[in-house]
Amino acid sequence: MIVVLALLATALLSFIWLKHWRASWHTYIKKRHGLMCTNCAYDMTGVDSDTCPECGESFDASEAKQRWSEYLQIYPHFK
Numbered sequence: 001m002i003v004v005l006a007l008l009a010t011a012l013l014s015f016i017w018l019k020h021w022r023a024s025w026h027t028y029i030k031k032r033h034g035l036m037c038t039n040c041a042y043d044m045t046g047v048d049s050d051t052c053p054e055c056g057e058s059f060d061a062s063e064a065k066q067r068w069s070e071y072l073q074i075y076p077h078f079k
């Protein structure tokens with residue numbers, strides 16, 4: 001019985017953690033208006049370069065906005 005309760009508690013806490021993590025991640029993306037590296041999610045706000053300083057990936061602002069917008073649609077924030 002205690003094992004079943006422990007498993008249920010673990011599942012519930014995992015779900016709560018996942019929900020909180022996803023909400024935080026969505027907020028992070030929206031606050032940056034999608035101006036993030038599509039390879040490593042580095043915040044490119046204010047970076048005057050077409051290369052990500054974190055991973056070296058080429059960066060195109062309009063393409064990044066489009067891809068992050070698609071990401072938010074594919075993985076919607078569940079409430």
Ligand SMILES: [Zn+2]
Pocket residue numbers: 037038039040041042052053054055056057
């Ligand atoms: Zn990067």
